[in-house]
Amino acid sequence: MKKAFIKSYGCQMNVYDAERMADVLAREDYAETAAIEEADLVVLNTCHIREKAAEKVYSELGRVRVLKAERAAKGLDTKVVVAGCVAQAEGREIIRRQPAVDAVVGPQSYHRLPELLKSGHGAVDTEFPVEDKFAALPAPSREKTRSRGISAFLTVQEGCDKFCTFCVVPYTRGAELSRPVAQILAEAERLAGAGVREFTVIGQNVNAWHGEGPDGRPWSLGRLLHRLAEVPGILRLRYTTSHPRDMDDALTAAHRDLPALMPFLHLPVQSGSDRILEAMNRGHTGDAYRRLVERIRTARPDIALSSDFIVGFPGETDADFADTMRLIADVGFASAFSFKYSPRPGTPAAESGEQVPEPVKAERLRALQALLEAQRQAFNHGTVGRSVSVLLEKPGRHPGQLAGKSPYLQAVQIETDAHRIGDVVPVRIVRAGSNSLFGELDDGSSRAAA
Numbered sequence: 346m347k348k349a350f351i352k353s354y355g356c357q358m359n360v361y362d363a364e365r366m367a368d369v370l371a372r373e374d375y376a377e378t379a380a381i382e383e384a385d386l387v388v389l390n391t392c393h394i395r396e397k398a399a400e401k402v403y404s405e406l407g408r409v410r411v412l413k414a415e416r417a418a419k420g421l422d423t424k425v426v427v428a429g430c431v432a433q434a435e436g437r438e439i440i441r442r443q444p445a446v447d448a449v450v451g452p453q454s455y456h457r458l459p460e461l462l463k464s465g466h467g468a469v470d471t472e473f474p475v476e477d478k479f480a481a482l483p484a485p486s487r488e489k490t491r492s493r494g495i496s497a498f499l500t501v502q503e504g505c506d507k508f509c510t511f512c513v514v515p516y517t518r519g520a521e522l523s524r525p526v527a528q529i530l531a532e533a534e535r536l537a538g539a540g541v542r543e544f545t546v547i548g549q550n551v552n553a554w555h556g557e558g559p560d561g562r563p564w565s566l567g568r569l570l571h572r573l574a575e576v577p578g579i580l581r582l583r584y585t586t587s588h589p590r591d592m593d594d595a596l597t598a599a600h601r602d603l604p605a606l607m608p609f610l611h612l613p614v615q616s617g618s619d620r621i622l623e624a625m626n627r628g629h630t631g632d633a634y635r636r637l638v639e640r641i642r643t644a645r646p647d648i649a650l651s652s653d654f655i656v657g658f659p660g661e662t663d664a665d666f667a668d669t670m671r672l673i674a675d676v677g678f679a680s681a682f683s684f685k686y687s688p689r690p691g692t693p694a695a696e697s698g699e700q701v702p703e704p705v706k707a708e709r710l711r712a713l714q715a716l717l718e719a720q721r722q723a724f725n726h727g728t729v730g731r732s733v734s735v736l737l738e739k740p741g742r743h744p745g746q747l748a749g750k751s752p753y754l755q756a757v758q759i760e761t762d763a764h765r766i767g768d769v770v771p772v773r774i775v776r777a778g779s780n781s782l783f784g785e786l787d788d789g790s791s792r793a794a795a
């Protein structure tokens with residue numbers, strides 16, 4: 346059997362795609378390896394969202410070129426493929442910059458990887474093919490499915506029609522597409538049958554998902570989540586990433602009515618300034634976001650919120666930034682991702698003459714992250730002394746420990762031999778570390794993890 350090394354950068358969609366590429370390659374007799382030096386095929390599944398992410402790929406390709414030459418000196422052939430969003434955005438330019446690359450394949454065409462590999466050096470496929478990529482992907486073997494673990498990603502939606510003025514996704518991932526219900530359920534049942542207990546339902550705009558249900562009626566994500574909760578073996582559901590504009594009443598109600606749906610929601614707001622939100626083309630104001638959060642908290646009072654923020658978007662003034670800080674203070678986030686604005690070629694905001702100087706961006710990011718980190722720590726410390734349910738996912742840091750997640754997506758370490766991976770257990774949180782919580786079984790049978 347040949348060996349394939351697949352490395353993924355960026356979002357959860359890429360993690361899912363990398364797994365599916367491994368399925369496609371398994372059909373061609375490639376086994377996955379974690380050791381790049383023994384790989385006959387190296388696939389870099391890339392991210393184009395910020396300049397830094399895209400540039401990382403070229404430095405990694407420099408290292409892969411050396412490896413390929415070393416293997417060639419031993420008479421071994423190595424194929425190098427660039428996949429993902431940099432592949433889509435830059436196409437043949439990648440091979441011009443780094444001739445060690447044999448093929449380039451976009452996120453919509455990776456099901457055609459075997460044909461591409463057979464067509465020799467310099468093959469590029471960045472089409473948005475008419476055939477259904479998901480239908481063309483092979484079902485993974487039972488063994489491979491089992492390796493997905495206790496918690497698995499399940500892609501239900503791809504692409505984006507929102508065209509935020511800073512973002513490359515609509516160009517690299519193409520138009521919004523929802524997978525049909527039957528296809529999603531077939532994959533969900535296969536994963537659950539192989540031991541998966543939690544789905545994180547994913548999409549670039551996951552709550553824009555819509556489809557025709559088996560009852561012939563139009564379904565939105567809320568309805569789909571209810572159906573996924575009925576899949577035997579499934580204990581927990583999450584979904585990401587949501588757009589505030591697509592948070593409909595059925596989805597909000599699912600947070601009230603569906604016990605399997607975990608009380609954690611990643612709902613990016615990007616900025617708290619109405620002027621900047623409009624320039625970003627986000628389609629909502631800061632107050633609309635606050636009202637939405639209020640509605641969601643009415644449905645599920647303990648919900649933990651997370652968000653994405655961009656600082657230094659073109660034209661952002663100190664007053665705009667202060668609006669963002671105020672929104673953060675008003676809403677309160679359990680966790681968040683935050684970035685300096687990075688101009689992306691071909692997007693409207695990159696053309697703006699009002700770019701914010703780098704030191705200003707850096708200072709705003711520092712202040713914003715300090716506030717968000719204080720909120721995150723406060724949230725984590727707020728769970729100390731409480732009993733929460735934990736889905737046990739894997740062995741912990743030390744022998745005799747297991748690690749899992751709280752309903753609020755916090756990592757929890759507990760000391761137990763009494764339970765197995767895949768169980769949901771009550772845990773009393775005794776201590777909050779900087780990145781994990783530590784707890785003991787709430788049935789009086791266990792000591793706290795060190």
Ligand code: SAM
Nearest residue numbers: 511512549586613653654655684685686687689
């Ligand atoms: N679809 C999701 C949404 O609308 O919130 C997020 C998609 S994007 C993969 C993830 C995050 O990257 C965005 O929420 C945004 O904060 C950040 N991002 C996107 N483009 C960026 C850019 N040009 N510079 C800095 N951050 C960016």
Ligand code: SF4
Nearest residue numbers: 505507508509512514
């Ligand atoms: Fe990018 Fe905006 Fe689409 Fe999210 S909604 S993927 S930020 S264009």
